[in-house]
Amino acid sequence: MIPRRLLSSWPRHCRAAAPATRRRLFSADASPEYARRNYASNLAEYNTVISSLISQRRNFLLRDVYDDMMLDGVQPVRDTFHSLIVGCMKGSRLQDAFFFRDEMKAMGLPPDVNLYNFLISTCGKCKSSDAAIKLLEEMKRHGVKLKGETYICLLNACAATGRTDQVLALVRDMAAVGLNKFCYAGLIAAYKNKLPTTDETFAKIIEYVQASKGWSSVEASTESGENVMMNVSEEELYNIPTAEYVHRRGFINRQLTVYHVALHACAELRSKETMETLLDMLKTDGYAYDVFTAMQAMRCYFHCGDIDSGVKIFDEYISSKPPTAELFVTLIEGAMVGYTPKGMQLAQDTLEKMIARGFFLNPRMGSDLLLAAAGEKTGGYTTANYIWDILQSRKIYPYLPAVEAYYKGLKQREIPSDDPRLVLVGRTYDNLSLRSGRRYD
Template sequence: MIPQQKRVPHLSVLLFLPKTPKKPSSPLNKSMKLLRQISANRQSLLAAIGRRHFAVSADEYAKRNYANNVSEYNTVIGSITSQRRNWLLRDVYDDMMLDGVRPEKDTFRALIAGSMKGVRLQDCFFFRDEMKSMGLIPDVVLYNFMISTCGKCKNSAEATRIFEEMKKLEVKPNGQTFICLINACAASGRVDQVYAIIRDMTAAGLGLNKFCYAGLIAAHKNKTPLAEDTSAKILELVEQSKGWSSIEQTRDSAENVMMGITEEELYNIPTANYVHRRGGFVLRFLTVYHVAFHACADLKDVQAVDTLQEMLKKDNRTPDVFILMHIMRCYLNCGDIDRGLKVFEEYMSSGSPAVPELYATLIEGAMTGYTAKGMEIALDKLKEMLSRNFNLNPATGNALLLVASGEKTGGYTIANMVWDLMQARNIVPSLAACQAYHNGLKEREIPEDDPRLMLVSRTLDNLRGRYGRTPTNFGGRR
């Protein structure tokens, strides 16, 4: 006779228990009893089912398992984040739970930081909730990461809710918290809210720095509907920013430095992806100018860009590569190919090192309007870029393919060339770029059995199956 146990035994034992005769009972009683058993033994049953090693030997389990304790899992999380495979963080966390490894505060910090880098807002909330369910209260650094992620997703309402949650939990905000909130609201064009936060900062005795002015510029640029005096406001803010004291400038916190998070990334500054580049690509003391040139290029305001260059010259400053990129972008997007090309040639003749981003900016901008002159310059510079052994990366390749695919006349030379270069480097195109290229091929008199068209069609079908039917439906946890 097998004695009764209060806990559900291991799943392997459950499979081989002998059947014992029981007294008949009604279906209702059976259902109620089953519900009580599930409720009482849920944790034990999940633990029994969740053991990944119950059906394999110890040696086989050791081969399959990539981490055994919290320290090893922290290392894996850091590695995944550095590889930009942030969508795997939830899977790693699930494996920790199945292994019975309890995450520490540093584990959640790494998970939320990785989710911020991957712009995965729902993952940030998930890890925040898991952390609180284990009795761990997020600190100010984690809240800063979450507010920053809201800014990357242009969700100012959620950023404000997180800030209010900090107050309820008595987590004291610091200067970085306010600047994260400023730039999160700025991304949504909430100008009034940005000014309200700045008033709260000054009331708390905190001075403004360059990142606050960067947020103000971004807020005016992102406001909808756009004000008629937006460019004038941007120029005024650039002038005002020259009065901020070096004593008031923020510093990268020790935690952020250890995680490789710069202030530019935390505050969603346009230079975030370039600050680690050497050779004068980004001069970090020109942050306000960076944001201003970026904004005016988006607005296609040539006059404002010219005024900014004069202001920069009066300050005895030389534009860095990032600023030159956006000066070129503004001219080219307004159809002034000659001025854009002149900026590029002056840089190349200065003896400064060639930069692939400048080539990409010129090639993409020259295709604006798909004029014969522009397409010829774009093709020449693409060939010149390749002759310097500058290979396409995924971001540049997809950007050029998307623009080149819009050509309605001509031989479709640049689009075909970019596609071939991406295939040679095994770069998977984005759904939007592949769709545009496929549409362009279909508009031309190409046989259905053409090898290129067949390859593009197969690639497009695979991308649709992976991401969904529309370019904006990328699925995943967001």
């Protein structure tokens, strides 16, 4: 029997003959086993598998599914390629996205404007602005009519690498038809990512937030039917920091997109003064904090070493609104910045309060906190151990980078080699490493 993964490494002309080869290899006696292992056999089933993988964020498996389609002799259609490329965009897999683009062309299916938008967005996620510009040139060569969102995708792709010159040129071209909030978000992101960071950076952030107030909320949504069908929000298409929260009811106020991007920039650049100016502007405009705003204000204070102000933001928010797990996790992770005794104790106390209030860690949150706690070089490692124990009690296994950091941190301490915790973490690390195909010492 020839495994699918082995067949997928064959040259294209050999893969084309693979379905007949496989039918000859599987006799009548072997067909029940083949049927048991074969997860899809026609286009509808493969499309369902692709949609399922995207919803589970297992986008790294899309190439394998596509190879299996080819081996089964199943011909993908335009909608199949759109789903595959959207999955690559969501998973930030640029090489796979271009592979599917090339396969699509080879089958006589020229990409349309929506697919190009997804490809340009993927370039932005992968910080490859040059590739995004080449895609725009390709669209023009093939006579693909550009849409307004194409330019916004390109603007935000250039912003991801701090190319302020290109971003400003695009804005000048778009000014005649009017700028929306995502254009201002791109301008702010461009200055956030431009190196080196100077006083101009923070002045521009405030300037563009002020300028964005002329944007009318009547234009609030320009989402195309294609994007809605593909479950791609404008925030995700344009790589806005709130993209993962936009479907959470009551989590963000979408009218505050420019403020969200600006506050996120302040947290990343550790500018407490600019952040406080923005919060004052937000209040003057008559807006209350949403969850994302509170999270970024807390992150900024913690990154600047101001633990008390970060805690104050948290306390003020939950005094009037229900807390969320993300707020607790932001407080816990922020308290661990610098690994001060005060911060580590606060992190552990907050974690206990979080669990007591019925909030639990999912694999992603748990992995983020374990990875942060594992960086503690001194002390009793109690916070990292506590996070690990919480995850174990709910049978949640953290992601490999977090387990690796925790395992190495344990080995650096004076712990007997047969210690049950060290043995369990080591075994988990070995299993995750094998599954990921990584080599390790």
